[in-house]
Amino acid sequence: MNDENHSATRAPDEARWQAIELSPATFGQRLLAWFDRHGRHHLPWQQEQTPYRVWVSEIMLQQTQVATVIDYYQRFMTRFPDVQALAAAEQDEVLHLWTGLGYYARARNLHRAAQVVVEAHAGVFPTHSVEALAALPGIGRSTAGAIIALSTGARAPILDGNVKRVLTRLHAVPGWPGRPRVERTLWQLAERYTPHERVGDFTQAMMDLGATICTRRRPACLLCPFEDACAAHARGVEHDFPASKPKTARPTRETCFLMLRDRRGRVLLQQRPAQGVWGGLWCFPQFDSLQEARDWLAAHAPRATLESPWSAFTHAFTHFRYAITPLPALVDAPIGVSEGERWYDPEQPDSVGLAAPVRTLLDRLASSATLV
Structure with a gap:
């Protein structure tokens, strides 16, 4: 045959x-x-x-x-x-x-x-x-x-x-x-x-x-x-065919993004460690809870005003999900930055890597209510 x-x-x-x-x-x-x-x-x-x-x-x-x-x-x-x-x-x-x-x-x-x-x-x-x-x-x-x-x-x-x-x-x-x-x-x-x-x-x-x-x-x-x-x-x-990968439950982790802006409309970003989630990218300061974000503001920007949180949303990774709560905040007086931090101007963006949800939130910040 x-x-x-x-x-x-x-x-x-x-x-x-x-x-x-x-x-x-x-x-x-x-x-x-x-x-x-x-x-x-x-x-x-x-x-x-x-x-x-x-x-x-x-x-x-x-x-x-x-x-x-x-x-x-x-x-x-x-x-x-x-x-x-x-x-x-x-x-x-x-x-x-x-x-x-x-x-x-x-x-x-x-x-x-x-x-x-x-x-x-x-x-x-x-x-x-x-x-x-x-x-x-x-x-x-x-x-x-x-x-x-x-x-x-x-x-x-x-x-x-x-x-x-x-x-x-x-x-x-x-x-x-x-x-x-x-x-x-x-x-x-x-x-x-x-x-x-x-x-x-x-x-x-x-x-x-x-x-x-x-x-x-x-x-x-x-x-x-x-x-x-x-x-x-x-x-x-x-x-x-092909057979699917055996399913395992993806845990959900809760996290907060602190979106700290100054009067010029710049936003504070921190560079992530080289290894791990969003390694090497620039992100908002990230905390496990609202209280941790408040504590950080009290230590680094005591004159900042924390505004109402935005609605949480989910960002999926291969092995887990982030439930992200954005926390907008406004600071009147300039504050300095440490190594691995920068003030990012959405109107004149730097050529740096941004995590996808960070870029989305920056766009939303730029189109949100006018700063007072």
Whole structure:
């Protein structure tokens, strides 16, 4: 029996299982034929595919949609056209250009990795091996493979979220892909199918197929080049694959943001520690309770007036939620700032990284009632 023929004597379910047995050659031919006609060929990072440009795009695209990334990527590349420019930048400026993309550890790792490339590799990315690239901050095995495949054409399998979804459905691989056993199976499949020619196109095609056809919620199975060879589709259970991450209750933590303004409309911000929530970003002074905020004002700005709290809102992280209560306050007399603090003028904003809820509240402050 060849790759795609069914036996009329088999039971229906067994015959469908046989349909998934595509050889790597047939798989690659189908995928590349689809990519040549329907793939994405004009994204900004697909032009001049240097290791640096591919790397920046791959990091930005982690946990973030293409449509969101495009503008950020273009602004980032305009300011930091090469790894030397990024390495020489201040972290504040890097985080400023990342503001709104979320998962800020990506930006901090990007900045640090650029410095390592310049200091330890003379500004040249070590694309000779996946292991060498994966040793850089923030670069895992799949990202390293994508950088190598897309920028050099050398053979290096990848296994990002889109590829995991395609392979788990194609082979009806049970289990959450985050489990080591399941991930090992998927890496074996990725290794099996990755060709030795047109590796860059194949890599982009796998990502495109997952992003545009084999989507999480509404896969366009009738448009898929593997519609007749997909075990999940044959059974009508596409939405069961990949299996979801086991749910755990996300605790909610209550916190207060002290929005202290002076008569000039400036707002006091503090820089967060490098590690932890919103690491390295600038935020309002943050307290566990209203009383802690009052105590801080009594010690640092005793003439400040605490106004009525704004309605609390929730900001979700991967493992917990913040229930944030904004506390507006006004200070008449100027007060000095310590290291790691600054007066921020929303009318003439500094180029610093801001946590997403902080930026939202700053916008609201700027449009709120006129200071008296």
